[in-house]
Ligand code: ADP
């Protein structure tokens with residue numbers, strides 16, 4: 001199977017929304033009137049982001065999911081994506097499963113494959129997604145204070161002083177007093193990875209559920225859309241809650257306090273493991289559980305902020321998108337990230353998020 005047959009067989013599809021899809025030198029996209037394009041790229045490298053022998057169907061799903069998760073964090077609606085693929089060999093069975101996993105998720109989000117590049121080489125998948133968000137101005141900002149001191153403030157604010165305003169949810173809009181929320185559950189993907197690496201052992205049912213979180217994350221697109229005009233800032237959690245919340249704090253020039261007594265219950269496997277049998281208590285100590293929740297990567301949940309005046313609106317967004325959200329802290333004017341226990345007493349922060357180039 002040659003390059004062009006491969007593209008035709010597995011990656012050429014009708015594009016009802018895009019003006020032009022696969023087959024020409026460029027694809028053509030037309031954002032709706034008054035909309036801005038939201039664009040993000042994520043690369044998955046074999047041996048680094050996934051095991052080379054992973055089920056190709058889940059790999060196809062995950063390659064797009066991690067990109068859709070970035071659109072979700074910005075409150076953007078997916079439109080289309082491109083796929084750059086390096087493959088060691090043109091294995092039809094592998095490509096069939098990979099493209100099915102990929103395109104099933106694409107269809108579920110109305111996100112059209114409009115182009116890409118295909119080459120022989122070590123397995124590597126690079127996707128760029130294109131989404132749209134309304135330009136600013138149509139919806140009143142959730143925050144009355146125009147935040148003139150912070151040009152990156154989101155919510156119908158200009159990203160830069162001389163640029164058009166946007167309704168995209170950005171990392172730079174958090175303000176002291178805002179609540180901090182996360183969607184869904186956290187840490188199970190990290191738990192699955194630990195089990196796959198043979199460092200812990202999990203009961204079969206727990207492992208299967210955790211592994212699904214690692215290999216088939218759910219991008220929180222509907223929640224992101226529902227949070228437009230509600231959340232002051234958001235990021236998706238790819239490298240761990242503390243690290244990704246840290247990006248919000250840095251861009252917003254604020255600090256935060258997180259309640260570890262709430263955080264520890266965000267591990268979906270936690271209740272099961274501690275309830276099921278004492279034998280797992282040893283390896284799933286509170287410290288290990290918190291490490292997974294606070295610093296484990298690959299969850300692709302959203303961490304976001306909203307002023308307390310928006311609590312009912314956040315609940316409505318969670319309900320409308322059928323996505324659980326948990327409030328677990330607040331933004332402080334004082335820089336830095338503080339962890340506290342259920343009584344508000346300080347907890348030492350010995351947890352660190354994943355950094356590809358950390359020594
Ligand atoms: P060019 O050499 O002009 O960059 P290519 O010959 O690489 O174009 O690709 C031919 C067409 O197939 C282009 O429209 C390109 O976007 C598309 N394409 C290539 N690889 C993929 C892929 N993996 N998935 C989807 N479309 C692809």
Ligand code: MG
Nearest residue numbers: 116117118119
């Ligand atoms: Mg090319």
